[in-house]
Every structure is written in structure tokens, then in C-alpha cells.
Amino acid sequence: xxxxxxxxxxxxxxxxxxxxxxxxxxxxxxxxxxxxxxxxxxxxxxxxxxxxxxxxxxxxxxxxxxxxxxxxxxxxxxxxxxxxxxxxxxxxxxxxxxxxxxxxxxxxxxxxxxxxxxxxxxxxxxxxxxxxxxxxxxxxxxxxxxxxxxxxxxxxxxxxxxxxxxxxxxxxxxxxxxxxxxxxxxxxxxxxxxxxxxxxxxxxxxxxxxxxxxxxxxxxxxxxxxxxxxxxxxxxxxxxxxxxxxxxxxxxxxxxxxxxxxxxxxxxxxxxxxxxxxxxxxxxxxxxxxxxxxxxxxxxxxxxxxxxxxxxxxxxxxxxxxxxxxxxxxxxxxxxxxxxxxxxxxxxxxxxxxxxxxxxxxxxxxxxxxxxxxxxxxxxxxxxxxxxxxxxxxxxxxxxxxxxxxx
Amino acid sequence: xxxxxxxxxxxxxxxxxxxxxxxxxxxxxxxxxxxxxxxxxxxxxxxxxxxxxxxxxxxxxxxxxxxxxxxxxxxxxxxxxxxxxxxxxxxxxxxxxxxxxxxxxxxxxxxxxxxxxxxxxxxx
Numbered sequence: 001x002x003x004x005x006x007x008x009x010x011x012x013x014x015x016x017x018x019x020x021x022x023x024x025x026x027x028x029x030x031x032x033x034x035x036x037x038x039x040x041x042x043x044x045x046x047x048x049x050x051x052x053x054x055x056x057x058x059x060x061x062x063x064x065x066x067x068x069x070x071x072x073x074x075x076x077x078x079x080x081x082x083x084x085x086x087x088x089x090x091x092x093x094x095x096x097x098x099x100x101x102x103x104x105x106x107x108x109x110x111x112x113x114x115x116x117x118x119x120x121x122x123x124x125x126x127x128x129x130x131x132x133x134x135x136x137x138x139x140x141x142x143x144x145x146x147x148x149x150x151x152x153x154x155x156x157x158x159x160x161x162x163x164x165x166x167x168x169x170x171x172x173x174x175x176x177x178x179x180x181x182x183x184x185x186x187x188x189x190x191x192x193x194x195x196x197x198x199x200x201x202x203x204x205x206x207x208x209x210x211x212x213x214x215x216x217x218x219x220x221x222x223x224x225x226x227x228x229x230x231x232x233x234x235x236x237x238x239x240x241x242x243x244x245x246x247x248x249x250x251x252x253x254x255x256x257x258x259x260x261x262x263x264x265x266x267x268x269x270x271x272x273x274x275x276x277x278x279x280x281x282x283x284x285x286x287x288x289x290x291x292x293x294x295x296x297x298x299x300x301x302x303x304x305x306x307x308x309x310x311x312x313x314x315x316x317x318x319x320x321x322x323x324x325x326x327x328x329x330x331x332x333x334x335x336x337x338x339x340x341x342x343x344x345x346x347x348x349x350x351x352x353x354x355x356x357x358x359x360x361x362x363x364x365x366x367x368x369x370x371x372x373x374x375x376x377x378x379x380x381x382x383x384x385x386x387x388x389x390x391x392x393x394x395x396x397x398x399x400x401x402x403x404x405x406x407x
Numbered sequence: 408x409x410x411x412x413x414x415x416x417x418x419x420x421x422x423x424x425x426x427x428x429x430x431x432x433x434x435x436x437x438x439x440x441x442x443x444x445x446x447x448x449x450x451x452x453x454x455x456x457x458x459x460x461x462x463x464x465x466x467x468x469x470x471x472x473x474x475x476x477x478x479x480x481x482x483x484x485x486x487x488x489x490x491x492x493x494x495x496x497x498x499x500x501x502x503x504x505x506x507x508x509x510x511x512x513x514x515x516x517x518x519x520x521x522x523x524x525x526x527x528x529x530x531x
Contacts, residue, residue, distance in 0.1 A: 195459045197452075252453060259453040301456045314455070 003089055005096035011226035012094070012101045018217025019108035021210055023050055023115050029207030029268070030119050030313055033261075036199040037395025038123045039405040045118035045125070049134060053111040056138055058082050061110055062103050064143035066093065069153025074144050079103070092152045094224040105221060106146075113142050113170045119313030120178035121185050121385075123196075124392050127400045129385045133181075136375045141177065141368045145169055148364065160353070161360035162334060162342055164233065165222035167276025167326040168361045173368035175320020179311050180369045184376040185385045187310030189392050201261050208264035212241055215271045219278035232338055233278035237271060240290030244270025247294035265318065269297040272322035277330040280342040285333035289326065297322050324361050331357030408475040409504040409520060412482065415441065415468050415497040416489040424469065427488035431480060432526035439468040447494035466497060472504055472520060474527045481526070 027046035034042045053061070060080045067075030079085050082103060090099040114134040121130070148154040149163045156168075163169055188196070198204065219237045223230035248266020252259040273293035274286055281289065300317035311317075331354035334345035344350040379385055386392075391399035398404060416424055421438070428436070442463040449462035471481065482499055490496050509519035521527045 195461055197459075197461065252456060255456075256451065256458045257453045259455065261455050262453065265455050298456050305456075 003091075003095055004087075004098065005225065008094075008096040008225040008227075009098060009101055011230065012097050012105050012221055012224060015217035015221025016101070016105045016108055018214045019105070019112070019221065020050070020214075022108070022214035022218065023047065023112045025207045025210030025214055026112060026115055027207070028203045029211060029264075030122065030204075032200045032203030032205075032207065033198040033313055034122050035196055035395070036405060037397055039199055039397060040403055041127075041396035041400055042118070042122045044401065045122065045130060046115040048131075049111050049115040049118075052131065052134055053114060053138055054107060056135060057103075057107040057110045061138060061143050062106065064139070065110075065146040066103070066106070066151055069147070069151060072153055072155035072158060073147070075147050075151055096225060102224070105224075109166055109170060109218075110138060110142060110146070113166075113174050114138055116170070116174040116315055116319055117178045117181060119315040120182040120311050122312050123188050123396060124185065124386050125396075126384060126387050127396075129379050129383055132383070133375055133379055137177065137372065140375065141173060141371050142169075145173055145364050145368065149360070156360040156363070159360065160343060160356050162280055162330050162353070162357065163276045163327065163360070164279040164330075165219045165275045167272070167323045167330065168364050171272045171275060171319040171323025172327060172361050172365050173323075175316045175318070175323055176365045176369045177372040178315035179309070179320060180372040181376050182309060182311035182316075184373065184380060187308075188312065189389060191310045192308060198261065204261055205264050208267055212238075212267060212271065215241070215275075219275060223279055229279050229339060232283075235283050236278045236281055236286035237274050239283045239286040240274035240293070241267045241270040243287045243290030244273065244294040247291050248298060251295060251298050265314075266294045266298075269293050269318050269322045272319050273326035273329065275323065276326045277333060280330055280334035280339050280345075282333075282335065282338055285329075285335075289329045289333065292329070293322050293325050296325050320365070324365065327357050327361035328354065331355070409472060409507060409516070410475055410478050411502040411504050412471040412473070412478065412485075413468060413500040413502065414471070414485050414489070415443075415466050415499075416485070417491070417495065417497060418465055418467050420489045420491075421467055424485055424488040427484045428471070428481070431484050432524065432529055433471060433473070433481060433484075434522045434525045436469050436471045439470070441466050441468045445495070445498065464495070472507060474517070474520075477526050 023046055027043040031039050031043045063077050063079035064075050067078040070076055085099045085103050087098045089095050094102045114137055146169050148156040149169050215237055216234045220230045220234040223233055245263045245267035249258045249263040252262035270290035270293055273289050297317045300321040301314050304317055332346045334342050335348045336344055343353050346354040387399055442465055444462050444464050449460050451458045507519040508515050
């Protein structure tokens with residue numbers, strides 16, 4: 001194979017496995033925070049995306065995102081069914097690994113992004129409506145935005161927007177879509193009256209551990225090679241998570257006690273915030289990005305609570321707001337000293353990069369929010385988004401799946 | 408007369424209460440996990456951010472069946488071992504028991520109830 005580097009290929013293949021595990025990890029992160037009667041349902045909302053989106057991606061999703069550019073907005077059907085996607089590299093994206101390795105690695109990003117949204121509507125969503133929503137959202141929101149940001153000829157890429165591993169493409173758009181969906185579907189029965197206690201915080205801690213490890217593949221693998229850039233991405237990723245976890249812990253300590261769920265939530269927020277920046281910033285900048293991300297998301301949760309929105313597992317506060325902060329922070333802290341292929345940010349004398357980042361992330365977020373509203377409303381008016389009151393009281397494990405988590 | 412003592416105690420006091428009861432010769436008992444609250448209301452737990460209140464607190468319920476004349480001594484023992492002096496220490500209920508049947512032997516009444524060397528055997 002002309003131009004194939006075995007080290008690069010091995011790293012991207014391993015990273016593919018690491019990113020795959022993040023979806024089950026997310027399932028447990030979310031599963032720990034719902035009530036016992038909805039544990040299996042919540043696990044499944046994430047897990048089943050591996051099935052659904054893997055097929056969507058092979059059949060046409062990859063081509064929409066990475067096919068030949070049509071006007072900057074979408075890819076064509078050149079790679080539908082992974083046709084022509086084989087052992088030879090695609091020099092447009094990764095010149096030293098098989099095209100199939102790149103396409104398979106990107107598949108895992110496409111899988112986890114709609115899974116992130118599920119935290120918004122756990123404990124009340126109708127399973128069939130959720131399946132249809134996810135396919136439509138992947139097709140109409142994820143694939144186009146991935147093309148804008150990462151596809152050759154994509155509008156945001158052409159503008160010079162930087163998004164190393166998906167702060168905008170994965171986190172910002174899924175987080176804002178989650179908020180919109182939560183407002184459309186409405187609050188859980190009893191929301192705000194009785195506390196809805198997490199059934200198993202250890203699951204959330206375990207899920208975070210696996211997410212944290214998987215994120216090394218998510219960000220480190222986005223270097224698309226086994227090289228110094230991958231090392232930079234992994235170190236900045238770990239550093240930001242550490243800073244954000246600790247700051248979150250102290251925030252909760254100041255109000256009461258150092259919450260364990262608080263520490264792991266902070267770590268996830270740090271991982272989210274560093275995602276767009278991991279390959280463009282220094283480890284010291286990563287401390288700042290993580291440390292600032294924690295209070296932003298912390299008080300975003302408080303705001304969400306004050307507004308009485310039942311965006312149940314705070315996908316908006318953690319991924320939407322955290323991802324947006326990360327995209328903006330990339331425009332502040334990016335330096336070509338770390339990555340000559342990137343750009344300098346505001347703190348390195350290039351204020352224009354910050355403006356570009358802001359236009360890119362807000363453009364993508366507005367697009368995703370509008371589309372999510374339209375898709376969710378259409379499903380609500382046709383097949384219905386919510387289970388019945390009785391089914392909600394019994395719990396979705398029994399009502400949607402006929403199973404229960406514990407005998 | 409046979410009585411049932413139903414004592415609701417703090418979870419962390421189970422070992423103290425069990426040890427104290429064994430010393431006065433109470434061998435058999437069973438324990439339920441229960442949730443509830445009395446005058447103390449609830450407690451504050453740490454959430455992802457800030458705090459939240461829960462009002463149904465975990466407690467243990469001990470069930471002990473024994474003869475009438477040993478009831479007061481048992482109550483005193485449980486009280487001493489289970490008390491912290493703070494609200495939420497629990498409560499004790501006493502009920503009359505109509506009949507006791509040991510499944511293995513079919514024995515009834517006092518025979519079904521008494522173990523060799525236990526409080527009723529010692530002070531019958």
C-alpha cells in the first residue's frame with residue numbers, strides 16, 4: 001500500500017476501539033443517574049446507537065459527511081455503502097492510513113453523538129420515536145455539520161474554524177439539541193416535587209473512568225497518526241479533565257460536601273471542553289480551559305434548575321455549554337507552536353481566530369437547535385414522543401422493554 | 408403470654424444492639440430494611456451541584472418474639488444500645504402474639520419459641 005504507515009494505522013485502529021467503548025461508558029454514566037425502574041432503558045438508549053448509527057454510517061452517513069463536497073454544505077453519495085473505501089489512503093483526510101481505518105474511526109464519533117442527546121429525555125421517551133429521531137438527527141444534523149467542519153470544502157473548514165476532535169461537531173450540537181428536545185417532550189412526572197435520586201452513583205463513576213480512557217482515543221486518535229501531536233492531545237486531554245474535576249469538587253464542597261458525582265461530572269466537562277482544542281493548545285492552556293469549564297457548566301446547571309427545565313441529565317450544561325466554551329477557548333489558546341497545521345488564537349496575536357470560532361460554533365448550534373425542534377415536533381404530532389402516564393410510573397424498563405434491571 | 412417486639416433502629420446501631428441482646432440471652436431475631444421518618448424529617452445529600460433533601464431515611468426493623476415477663480428488660484437493653492440522644496434514634500412497638508409454630512417440628516407455643524439457654528429458657 002503506497003504511503004501507509006503501520007504505526008499510524010495501528011494507533012487509529014486502537015483509537016477506534018477506544019472511542020467505541022465510550023458509548024457503553026456513556027450508557028453507564030447516564031444509567032447511574034436515573035431511577036432504578038429506568039436503568040435498562042437508559043443504558044439501551046446509548047447502547048443501541050452502536051447498532052443504528054453504524055449501519056447508517058456505512059450505508060450513507062459517511063458519504064454525506066466526507067463525500068465530494070456539494071456547495072460547502074454536504075457530501076455526495078460517492079462513498080455510499082463504503083464503496084471505494086478500502087485499503088488505500090484517502091489523502092484528503094489521512095494520507096498514511098487506509099481510507100477504511102479513517103471511515104471506521106469516524107463511525108464511532110457518529111455513534112456517540114446522538115447517544116449524548118439521550119440524557120435529555122430519559123425516563124419518558126417512547127422507544128420507537130427515539131429510534132426514528134436518532135436516524136433523522138444523524139442524517140440531517142450530524143452528517144451535515146461534520147461535513148461543514150471536517151469535510152474538504154465544508155463551509156466552516158474553509159472559513160478556518162478549528163475543531164480538533166469534535167467540540168462543535170459532537171458536543172455543542174448534541175448539547176443544544178438535547179435542551180430543545182427536553183423542552184418539546186416536557187418534564188418527567190413529579191419533576192421538581194420529589195427528588196429523583198440517582199440509583200447507582202458507582203455506575204456513573206465507572207462510566208466516567210471508561211469515558212476518560214476512551215477520550216485518549218477520541219482526542220489522541222484525531223491526530224490520525226502515532227506522533228507528537230497525538231501525545232499532545234492525550235496530555236492536554238488528561239490535564240483538562242483533572243483541572244475541571246478538581247474545580248467542580250471544590251465548588252460542591254463550598255456548598256456542602258465534596259460530591260463524588262460532582263468530581264466525575266467535572267472531569268467529563270473538562271474532557272468535553274478540551275476536545276476541540278486538544279491538538280492546538282499547550283498542557284498549561286489545558287489547565288485553564290478545564291478549570292474555567294467547570295464553573296461555567298456548574299452554574300449552567302443551576303440556571304437550568306432555576307428555569308425549571310427538565311433536561312434530565314444536563315447534556316446541555318455539560319456538553320452544549322462545555323463544548324461551546326471549548327470551541328471559543330480554542331480561539332483564545334491555539335498556537336502554531338503546538339500544531340503548525342492549526343492557527344494562532346487571540347492570546348497569540350490573532351483575534352480573528354476567536355471570531356471565526358464563535359461564528360462556527362454558534363452557527364452550528366443554531367442549525368442543530370432548529371432542526372431538532374422541527375424533527376421532534378413532527379414526531380410528537382405524528383407518532384408521539386412520550387410514553388403514557390401509567391407506563392412512565394411503572395418505568396420504561398418494563399413498559400418499553402419488558403425487562404427489569406434487578407430481580 | 409407471648410409478645411412481639413418490633414424495634415426500628417439506626418442501621419449503624421445494629422451490631423451494638425445485637426451484641427447487647429445476645430448478652431441478655433436473646434438468640435433469635437430477624438431484621439428488615441425499612442425506610443421512613445419521624446419527627447426529624449429528612450437529611451440533606453450532595454447532588455451533582457448543590458444539595459437536595461430526602462425524607463425517607465433507611466432504618467432497620469428488628470423483630471423479636473418472647474415471653475411477656477422478659478419484655479421490659481429487652482426494651483431497656485435495646486434502648487440503651489440503640490440510643491445516640493439525637494432525633495432519629497427510632498421507636499419500639501410491642502404486640503401480642505396469638506400463636507407460634509416451629510415449622511420443622513410442629514411444636515407450638517412456648518416450646519416453639521424457646522431455644523436452649525435463651526432468655527425464656529433461663530427465666531421461665
